Amino acid sequence: MASSEDEQEGCKSREIYRSLRSLEMAIYQMGNKIRVGLIFGGKTGEHEVSLASAQSVLGALDPSKYDAILIGVTKEGQWLTGGNPLKQLVNATQSPLLKAMNGSTGNGSSALTTNDATRLTTTNALNESVDVVFPLIHGPNGEDGTIQGLLELAAIPYVGANVAASAVGMDKALMKAIFRNAGLPVAEYLVLYRHHWEHDPEETIHEIETIIRYPCFVKPANMGSSVGISKARNWDELTQALATAALYDRKLVVERAIEGRELECSVLGNDAPLASLPGEVIPEREFYDYEAKYADDHTRLVVPAELTPEQARTIQDLAVRAFEAIDCSGMARVDFFMEKRDGRVLVNEINTIPGFTKVSMYPKMWEASGVSYPQLVDRLIQLALERHSDRARNRVTH
Numbered sequence: 337m338a339s340s341e342d343e344q345e346g347c348k349s350r351e352i353y354r355s356l357r358s359l360e361m362a363i364y365q366m367g368n369k370i371r372v373g374l375i376f377g378g379k380t381g382e383h384e385v386s387l388a389s390a391q392s393v394l395g396a397l398d399p400s401k402y403d404a405i406l407i408g409v410t411k412e413g414q415w416l417t418g419g420n421p422l423k424q425l426v427n428a429t430q431s432p433l434l435k436a437m438n439g440s441t442g443n444g445s446s447a448l449t450t451n452d453a454t455r456l457t458t459t460n461a462l463n464e465s466v467d468v469v470f471p472l473i474h475g476p477n478g479e480d481g482t483i484q485g486l487l488e489l490a491a492i493p494y495v496g497a498n499v500a501a502s503a504v505g506m507d508k509a510l511m512k513a514i515f516r517n518a519g520l521p522v523a524e525y526l527v528l529y530r531h532h533w534e535h536d537p538e539e540t541i542h543e544i545e546t547i548i549r550y551p552c553f554v555k556p557a558n559m560g561s562s563v564g565i566s567k568a569r570n571w572d573e574l575t576q577a578l579a580t581a582a583l584y585d586r587k588l589v590v591e592r593a594i595e596g597r598e599l600e601c602s603v604l605g606n607d608a609p610l611a612s613l614p615g616e617v618i619p620e621r622e623f624y625d626y627e628a629k630y631a632d633d634h635t636r637l638v639v640p641a642e643l644t645p646e647q648a649r650t651i652q653d654l655a656v657r658a659f660e661a662i663d664c665s666g667m668a669r670v671d672f673f674m675e676k677r678d679g680r681v682l683v684n685e686i687n688t689i690p691g692f693t694k695v696s697m698y699p700k701m702w703e704a705s706g707v708s709y710p711q712l713v714d715r716l717i718q719l720a721l722e723r724h725s726d727r728a729r730n731r732v733t734h
Contacts (some may be wrong), residue, residue: 343637344542347553352709360390369400369401369402370401370402370403370405370468370717371402371403371405371465371466371468372392372397372402372403372404372405372466372467372468372469372470372717373405373407373468373469373470373474373492374390374393374404374405374406374407374422374472375405375407375408375409375469375470375471375472375478375483376389376390376391376406376408376409376422376472376473376475376721377409377410377411377416377421377425377473378409378411378473378475378477378478379409379410379411379412379413379476379477380473380474380475380476380477380478381475381476381559381563381564381584381616382473382474382475382559382563383411383425383429384429384574385474385691385693386472386473386474386475386478387422387425387426387429387473388691388693389474389691389693389696390406390422390472390692391426391693391694392692392694392696392709393470393692393713394406395471396423396709396710396712396713397710397713398710398714401714405417405465405466406420406421406422407421408421408422408424408425409473410425410589413477415503418459419677420479429613432445438707443660457673460598460647463553463635466492467493467496467721468492468493468494468495468717468724469492469493469494469583470495470713470716470717470720471483471484471487471494471495471688471689472689472692474504474689474691474711475558475559475563476506476558476559478577478689479502479505479506479687479688479689480502480503480506480507480558481500481502481503481506482500484496484497484498484499484502484664487512493720493721493723493724494720495666495667495717495719496665496666496667496688496689496690496716496720496726497662497664497665497666497668497689498663498665498723500662500663501662501663501664501665501688502688502689504662505662505664505668505686505687505688506558506575506688507539507558508555508557508558508645508685509527509557509587509589510587511662511685511686512525512589514661514662514684515658515661515683516536518657518658518661519541519659520654520658520661520683521654521680521681521682521683522682522683522684523591523592523594523673523682523684524547524548524591524592525548525589525590525591525592526543526544526546526548526589526590526591526592527546527587527588527589528540528543528578528587528588528589529586529587529588530582530585530586530588531586533582534582534608536625537578538569539576541571541574541575541578542577543575544590544672545571545574548590548591548592549592550568550569550570550574550593551567551568551569551592552567552568552574552590552592552593553565553566553567553568553577553590553591553593554566554568554577554578554580554581554588554589554591555581555588555590555591556581556582556583556584556585556587556588556589557585557587557588557589558584558585558587559584559585559714561583562600564580564581564583564584564585565581566580566581567593588712593679594673594675595676596673596674596676596677597616597641597673597674597676598616598617598618598619598643598671598672598673599614599615599616599617599643599651599671599672599673599674599681600614600615600616600617600669600670600671600672600697600701601613601614601615601651601652601654601655601669601670601672601701602655602658602667602668602669602670602690602697602698602699602701602705603655603656603658603664603667603668603670604666604667604702604707604715604716604719605665605666605719606665606666606719606722606723606726609656609659609660609664610656611612611651611652611653611655611656612645612652612701612702612704612705612707613639613640613641613648613701613704613705614640614641614648614651614652614655614672614701615637615638615639615640615641615693615697615700615701615704616637616638616639616641616642617635617636617637617638617685617697618635618636618637618638619636619637622727636696637695637700639700639703639704640701640704641702647674647679647681650681654672654683655670655672656672656682658670658683658686659686662686663685664688665719665723666716666719666720666723667688667689667690667698667716667719668686668687668688669686669687669690669697669698669701670683670685670686670687671683671684671685671686671687672684699712
């Protein structure tokens, strides 16, 4: 006889399946392909990661259902459309992350040609006729609510979190304050500013050593993919870590280093979000830095993570609570620490545009939960259209 837990998991799977089937029926009833605008690149330290994500998502789009409209943003902030801006931006970078994926952009879409893309203003780029946009710019100027605000003004449906949730999800200081206010367990942290560090370094270090102590992590508040993050065990390393983080942001977050396991959980949905099976990251490096995430073949991604049923439920519950705490929608990956000393689970952060590369955890965890990559893309597009339709119900006159 099936347990109540098995029944709950079965209900969740059936709900996802029904949603996917309703999307497919809607597409066929329309008789037209959905034109999906992929926005990628960006003026951000995660430019190369964004290009890799765009390549993977593009390859997952079913050409019988979707027409892909590629909209690239250069590192200088110029918008590109027409031709193949993805290929153009990939060719412009020497990143080893993209070498293995270069040339894998073709999926039969008529939008993919070998011609150079046209440089346009932002407004003209958005004049491309699209039904929905899938933003894939990670980090600042993409994941922080800026692109989302632009799409809101243009009344274009888009995948993922709204303006406020995107901004909070990008800013680790605001995020942790909201998590703490919602009663979610977070590690001890301290928020500092570049101005304070540069004008009074001794006082800054004294404050960290007194409140957080060693070892600790120093992070730019508004950055992702572990860019600018360093671990400090002493005064010299802390000085260098603060200088490194200050290159990327005016606001810095210093956290107590946690000895334990690094766990993650994917969340999918709008008003009734679901959590995937959790996964575990086991980097060969000391912590899960940029290289470990995207260029180190020795990093182990264990999906599903080896957890007891109770531990898995705890992580799934916290993931959904974190998602709801910032009023997220569409998708997010929530990262956790499980302390070695007592098994306590701490919420680390939420990523509202998680990586979609071939080695990314977000799609891997959903695949292990019974949702394939193409199905996941379908579901996210449907959620975007549902959220846009719901927003259209809001009264704009009094």
